[in-house]
Amino acid sequence: xxxxxxxxxxxxxxxxxxxxxxxxxxxxxxxxxxxxxxxxxxxxxxxxxxxxxxxxxxxxxxxxxxxxxxxxxxxxxxxxxxxxxxxxxxxxxxxxxxxxxxxxxxxxxxxxxxxxxxxxxxxxxxxxxxxxxxxxxxxxxxxxxxxxxxxxxxxxxxxxxxxxxxxxxxxx
Amino acid sequence: xxxxxxxxxxxxxxxxxxxxxxxxxxxxxxxxxxxxxxxxxxxxxxxxxxxxxxxxxxxxxxxxxxxxxxxxxxxxxxxxxxxxxxxxxxxxxxxxxxxxxxxxxxxxxxxxxxxxxxxxxxxxxxxxxxxxxxxxxxxxxxxxxxxxxxxxxxxxxxxxxxxxxxxxxxxxxxxxxxxxxxxxxxxxxxxxxxxxxxxxxxxxxxxxxxxxxxxxxxxxxxxxxxxxxxxxxxxxxxxxxxxxxxxxxxxxxxxxxxxxxxxxxxxxxxxxxxxxxxxxxxxxxxxxxxxxxxxxxxxxxxxxxxxxxxxxxxxxxxxxxxxxxxxxxxxxxxxxxxxxxxxxxxxxxxxxxxxxxxxxxxxxxxxxxxxxxxxxxxxxxxxxx
Numbered sequence: 001x002x003x004x005x006x007x008x009x010x011x012x013x014x015x016x017x018x019x020x021x022x023x024x025x026x027x028x029x030x031x032x033x034x035x036x037x038x039x040x041x042x043x044x045x046x047x048x049x050x051x052x053x054x055x056x057x058x059x060x061x062x063x064x065x066x067x068x069x070x071x072x073x074x075x076x077x078x079x080x081x082x083x084x085x086x087x088x089x090x091x092x093x094x095x096x097x098x099x100x101x102x103x104x105x106x107x108x109x110x111x112x113x114x115x116x117x118x119x120x121x122x123x124x125x126x127x128x129x130x131x132x133x134x135x136x137x138x139x140x141x142x143x144x145x146x147x148x149x150x151x152x153x154x155x156x157x158x159x160x161x162x163x164x165x166x167x168x169x170x171x172x
Numbered sequence: 173x174x175x176x177x178x179x180x181x182x183x184x185x186x187x188x189x190x191x192x193x194x195x196x197x198x199x200x201x202x203x204x205x206x207x208x209x210x211x212x213x214x215x216x217x218x219x220x221x222x223x224x225x226x227x228x229x230x231x232x233x234x235x236x237x238x239x240x241x242x243x244x245x246x247x248x249x250x251x252x253x254x255x256x257x258x259x260x261x262x263x264x265x266x267x268x269x270x271x272x273x274x275x276x277x278x279x280x281x282x283x284x285x286x287x288x289x290x291x292x293x294x295x296x297x298x299x300x301x302x303x304x305x306x307x308x309x310x311x312x313x314x315x316x317x318x319x320x321x322x323x324x325x326x327x328x329x330x331x332x333x334x335x336x337x338x339x340x341x342x343x344x345x346x347x348x349x350x351x352x353x354x355x356x357x358x359x360x361x362x363x364x365x366x367x368x369x370x371x372x373x374x375x376x377x378x379x380x381x382x383x384x385x386x387x388x389x390x391x392x393x394x395x396x397x398x399x400x401x402x403x404x405x406x407x408x409x410x411x412x413x414x415x416x417x418x419x420x421x422x423x424x425x426x427x428x429x430x431x432x433x434x435x436x437x438x439x440x441x442x443x444x445x446x447x448x449x450x451x452x453x454x455x456x457x458x459x460x461x462x463x464x465x466x467x468x469x470x471x472x473x474x475x476x477x478x479x480x481x482x483x484x485x486x487x488x489x490x491x492x493x494x495x496x497x498x499x500x501x502x503x504x505x506x507x508x509x510x511x512x513x514x515x516x517x518x519x520x521x522x523x524x525x526x527x528x529x530x531x532x533x534x535x536x537x538x539x540x541x542x543x544x545x546x547x548x549x550x551x552x553x554x555x556x557x
Contacts, residue, residue: 022420029424029431036434043441050448057451060458067465074472130484137481144477148502168475 077142078170086116089167093118093143096135100128110164117146117166126152126159142168174389175202176285176382179275180209180309186278192383194308194358205392206279208286210310214240214266215286215324220253222260225408228253232264240266248272250395252288254320263288263321265395272396283394287312288321290385291356295319302348304337306357306365311335315348323348335361338370352376356385478505483554486529490522498547508551512540516548528556 086109097104102124110119122129129150136143143165150161176191188197191207216239220231232251237244248269251262265286267275275284287305295301295316305312313325329335341349352375355365359381366379480502487497487509495513513519516537523532532552539546 018417018420022424025424026427029428033431033434036431036438040434040438040441043438043445047441047445047448050445050452054448054452054455055459057455057458060455060462064458064462064465067462067469071465071469071472074469074476078472078475130481133481133484137479142475142477145480145502146478146504148480148500150501151499152497154498168477170472170475 075170077140078168079141081169081171083169084167086118090118093120093165097122097124097132100132100135101125102128102132105160112146112164115166117144117164119162119164121160121162123158123160126157129159129161136165144168174204174386174392176290176386177203177206177279177282178209178307179206179278181212181271181274186274188278192358192381192386203279203282205283205285205394206275207290208267208275208284210287210307210312210326211328212267212271212275213286215288215326216240216264216266217321217324218262218264220260220262222255222258225253228262232262236264236266242266242268246270248396252292252393256318256320261320267396276396283392283397285392286395287356288314288324289393289395290389291354292316292321294354294388295321298352300351302351302353304353304355304357306335306337306355306361308358308361311337311340313340313344315351334364334368336368337365338368341375349375352378354378354380356380356382358382478502478554479556482528482556483507486526486554486556490526490529491519495519502554505553505555506551507554508549510547510549512545512547514545516546516550520550523552528554530555 102122104122106121108119146164148163150159152159177188178191179186179188246269249266251264254261291303296319299319300317302315309329311327315323362379495511497509497511499510501508520534523529530553535549537546537548
């Protein structure tokens, strides 16, 4: 009889151990499952936010390349330091005016805020002067007319103008 | 095919021969089992109550004292329980221990059989049937009803006399004789039995040789063997416990498969997230580059000189060809013009919706008495960088 009792107790003990082990295993599994589900939900949320916030990488790169191109084009329109001086620039402008039939009445190199600019007083036809202004506007390099005073002559289509012209220098 | 030997006690030793043809077998011959002589073993049928299997053996041992005359201490038995619904019956195979030991020694490691072991499967399928298992020295008559053995009778053959099955049949109760009968014997005896069959015998009688019987056997359920004891070790409770363990293990596996799938899904999301974070870093770097480029472009655009030609073109477009600019002064972005034209107030409306111009003011208008035109001055700011 005691043997039977011992056997029963052993069976109960084994069952308790098995159930406990099973419970521990399931509890650990449930924790892992819960953690995995929580992490997955967080990742899904963050992925959704990231997908919303991230624009197209291709579009961003295309924009960057376009801006690079624009900048490169713009850079070529500035004079490099020492590439030109007021005198050679003045000669260039004088030649340009002469080629358009404009008479240079007077010109001088003046210093304004440490920069050398040229002041021209010219006269000629209005059409030629407008052509000159167009060439200045469309020149390959940036030429600056910082001030202009012009008076048209009634009837003859002539113009008298005084303007200050300079050039843009930039060190890249 | 199963090769069965037949054992019988002769001169205090067990003599083994082949069951199908009666050929003598020496100890080295391979047999799959040994059919015991019914003259050395007894068979009893006991109706037993529906008790747990572990209690059946004790119950039979107790009942054996009243049905078997041998000394219980020298008696060995094995049993098979047959049940149909609530009805339970034990087929008890009984022998003296000394005889059983001799049989075991005659065919070591081989299972022992009764005729019952060979015919019960066939009878279970046919439900109501009876069999004659005829050997040289004995014949066993078994009656099965509903597939269960209901009676078993042993007939000793008389030495030197022909066994007349018809005469024995006449002694059987009427209800048993009405059942179809299967006669199992050696081929030679079957020939004799067929020859002795009366012409007016109307019973449904079929014949089967030992060879045909052994050929039909697929599984041998030996008696008095270790296998039985080993099987008995697995009590129903143990089987249920084992099943519970298997089910629990499968449940845990299924649950963990679920866990593993969730973790794998989480890992995939983590990888996607990581890729997106990397992509976000790259896009942000490109965006920073773009911002820097925009700032540089903006800075360079600020250094872009004022376009006087564009200013003149826009003024001409807004004022129209009828207006003649007499005098013009430009200082940085500001401009001031003196012109002659008609209705300068209306012309001012053209500046209002023009993005190039702002703060355009008409300062003075002097009508020209010589013409219908007016001399006017206007000033403003030009934005064309």
